[in-house]
Amino acid sequence: MTKPKVLISDKMDPNAARIFEERGCDVDVITGETAEELLVRIGEYDGLAIRSSTKVTPEILDAATRLKVIGRAGIGVDNVDIPYASGKGVVVMNTPFGNSITTAEHAIAMMMALARQIPQANAGTQAGEWPKSSFMGVEVTGKTLGLIGAGNIGSIVAARAQGLKMKVIAFDPFLTPERAIEIGVEKVDLDGLLERADFITLHTPLTDETRNILSRESLGKTKAGVRIVNCARGGLIDEAALADLLESGHVAGAALDVFQTEPAKESPLFGMPNFICTPHLGASTTEAQVNVALQVAEQMADYLVNGGVTNALNMPSLSAEEAPKLKPYMALAERLGSLVGQLAHGNLPKISVELEGDAAELNPKPITGAVLAGLMRRYSDTVNMVNAPYLAKERGIEVREIRNTREGIYQTLVRVTVATDAGDRSVAGTLFGNAKDGGGARLTEIFGIGIEAELDGDMLYIVNDDAPGFIGRIGTLMGENGINIGTFNLGRRQAGGEAVLLLSVDQPISQEVAERAEKVEGVRFVKPLAF
Numbered sequence: 465m466t467k468p469k470v471l472i473s474d475k476m477d478p479n480a481a482r483i484f485e486e487r488g489c490d491v492d493v494i495t496g497e498t499a500e501e502l503l504v505r506i507g508e509y510d511g512l513a514i515r516s517s518t519k520v521t522p523e524i525l526d527a528a529t530r531l532k533v534i535g536r537a538g539i540g541v542d543n544v545d546i547p548y549a550s551g552k553g554v555v556v557m558n559t560p561f562g563n564s565i566t567t568a569e570h571a572i573a574m575m576m577a578l579a580r581q582i583p584q585a586n587a588g589t590q591a592g593e594w595p596k597s598s599f600m601g602v603e604v605t606g607k608t609l610g611l612i613g614a615g616n617i618g619s620i621v622a623a624r625a626q627g628l629k630m631k632v633i634a635f636d637p638f639l640t641p642e643r644a645i646e647i648g649v650e651k652v653d654l655d656g657l658l659e660r661a662d663f664i665t666l667h668t669p670l671t672d673e674t675r676n677i678l679s680r681e682s683l684g685k686t687k688a689g690v691r692i693v694n695c696a697r698g699g700l701i702d703e704a705a706l707a708d709l710l711e712s713g714h715v716a717g718a719a720l721d722v723f724q725t726e727p728a729k730e731s732p733l734f735g736m737p738n739f740i741c742t743p744h745l746g747a748s749t750t751e752a753q754v755n756v757a758l759q760v761a762e763q764m765a766d767y768l769v770n771g772g773v774t775n776a777l778n779m780p781s782l783s784a785e786e787a788p789k790l791k792p793y794m795a796l797a798e799r800l801g802s803l804v805g806q807l808a809h810g811n812l813p814k815i816s817v818e819l820e821g822d823a824a825e826l827n828p829k830p831i832t833g834a835v836l837a838g839l840m841r842r843y844s845d846t847v848n849m850v851n852a853p854y855l856a857k858e859r860g861i862e863v864r865e866i867r868n869t870r871e872g873i874y875q876t877l878v879r880v881t882v883a884t885d886a887g888d889r890s891v892a893g894t895l896f897g898n899a900k901d902g903g904g905a906r907l908t909e910i911f912g913i914g915i916e917a918e919l920d921g922d923m924l925y926i927v928n929d930d931a932p933g934f935i936g937r938i939g940t941l942m943g944e945n946g947i948n949i950g951t952f953n954l955g956r957r958q959a960g961g962e963a964v965l966l967l968s969v970d971q972p973i974s975q976e977v978a979e980r981a982e983k984v985e986g987v988r989f990v991k992p993l994a995f
């Protein structure tokens with residue numbers, strides 16, 4: 465097997481490259497390239513490890529013909545076009561906790577630096593001015609800190625601020641009352657926060673809802689003398705409005721680690737006496753960089769080498785413990801999906817995936833993803849588990865998952881049912897014995913007829929009348945056309961009624977042979993299949 469090849473395109477702790485190599489990947493570290501240079505190179509790689517500098521645009525993704533995974537050594541993924549990556553079947557992962565403490569500490573450091581004007585006092589002192597009378601600070605003790613966003617980083621900031629004896633209030637529409645109690649913050653609405661907070665820190669991702677959340681209008685509602693810290697994302701604050709309010713003195717101070725445009729080379733805020741900033745250093749500690757580098761390399765290598773999925777933003781997770789159990793089910797599910805996709809006619813507006821017996825105890829998402837990947841292959845060759853759910857959604861296919869822990873005839877069963885113009889059509893399969901790598905996957909039912917068959921390689925599906933001599937006629941036809949039969953699997957609704965025949969053959973069945981098969985006495989329907 466050729467080794468997966470990974471490109472590290474942003475500055476990253478060397479542990480990342482070491483882990484990739486140890487886990488069986490070839491790795492190139494090439495940082496600081498232009499988008500044009502990356503465009504030329506990206507086609508060679510299966511994995512791309514980045515921080516915030518590399519911009520993964522649709523153009524880059526179109527050129528990334530081998531790419532399977534993008535790993536963000538950090539949290540924010542606004543530099544990756546995730547919907548486009550999903551459409552291309554590329555997994556996008558991040559490391560959601562590796563730099564949270566470090567970033568929370570940076571926010572607290574910025575707040576303290578603002579409260580006591582440390583950067584300005586430092587500059588004056590080192591310039592020989594001894595500016596003791598120029599700086600009068602404020603205490604944070606007893607002050608109200610307003611968090612906009614109380615997720616991982618926001619809640620760490622809350623804990624640190626409580627240690628500093630601050631009262632913490634939070635605006636976060638997704639913060640549950642229970643979680644607010646757990647982290648000791650008062651949940652408020654945005655206007656309530658703006659009115660009450662002496663300090664405001666932002667800790668949300670940049671989304672359509674959060675963009676410009678501190679707009680000119682909301683900045684106008686803040687308490688006079690407020691101090692504002694942003695270590696989350698540029699674009700959350702209207703920088704021009706902030707500069708005006710710093711100028712007027714309504715905002716007593718602002719500290720930004722992140723800017724609307726980065727690298728920020730100019731800004732109306734630069735040079736203002738009550739403004740301080742850092743160049744996106746929130747995650748820049750030795751500890752955080754080692755954490756995120758190790759994590760991203762482990763996660764990406766796990767996916768490229770073993771198929772394990774952790775912290776993916778565009779597909780369900782599959783833990784290292786779950787992966788070996790789920791793998792044979794995913795192989796079975798993909799084949800059942802593919803069978804339905806090859807046999808069902810017309811639009812398939814609804815699909816249900818039913819897990820019965822042992823299968824019902826498993827995480828259903830990867831199994832459903834595999835069914836969809838198999839099914840959607842009728843529309844596109846480049847479909848996989850990552851983009852299949854998106855393609856299904858685009859086509860308006862309604863997907864249902866049903867779990868039934870009760871065992872039926874089989875100890876474990878996966879059933880796929882599609883709604884077709886002619887009514888519901890269902891296929892089912894099980895895993896036999898040692899089902900490692902899907903080797904034990906068996907079809908058990910096709911459109912209401914019991915049958916036992918492996919779905920593998922080239923096959924021929926025939927619906928026929930159950931009558932003596934039929935098997936011989938088909939065997940003769942195959943022989944006459946030089947087609948070797950591997951397995952011959954039969955099922956029937958009742959004696960003398962509708963029957964199905966599934967042949968595995970050693971070469972693809974041509975259109976010509978299929979047409980000859982259609983003319984064989986007793987044949988109702990013929991379809992060559994490939995798995």
Ligand SMILES: NC(=O)c1ccc[n+]([C@@H]2O[C@H](COP(=O)([O-])OP(=O)(O)OC[C@H]3O[C@@H](n4cnc5c(N)ncnc54)[C@H](O)[C@@H]3O)[C@@H](O)[C@H]2O)c1
Nearest residue numbers: 540567613614615616617636638667668669695696746747
């Ligand atoms: N400066 C840096 O170097 C640095 C480092 C790490 C993370 N970050 C950034 O910090 C931010 C927060 O990271 P995190 O790990 O805490 O993320 P998180 O997902 O754990 O928390 C984000 C919180 O924002 C809340 N939120 C979402 N939409 C909101 C809205 N409209 N209004 C209010 N709250 C909303 C969510 O409910 C969630 O609780 C991200 O933007 C991340 O990219 C920056």
Ligand SMILES: O=C(O)[C@H](O)COP(=O)(O)O
Nearest residue numbers: 515516517538539540747
């Ligand atoms: O979202 C993040 O993790 C931070 O913004 C850190 O970005 P960086 O890796 O470029 O420092």
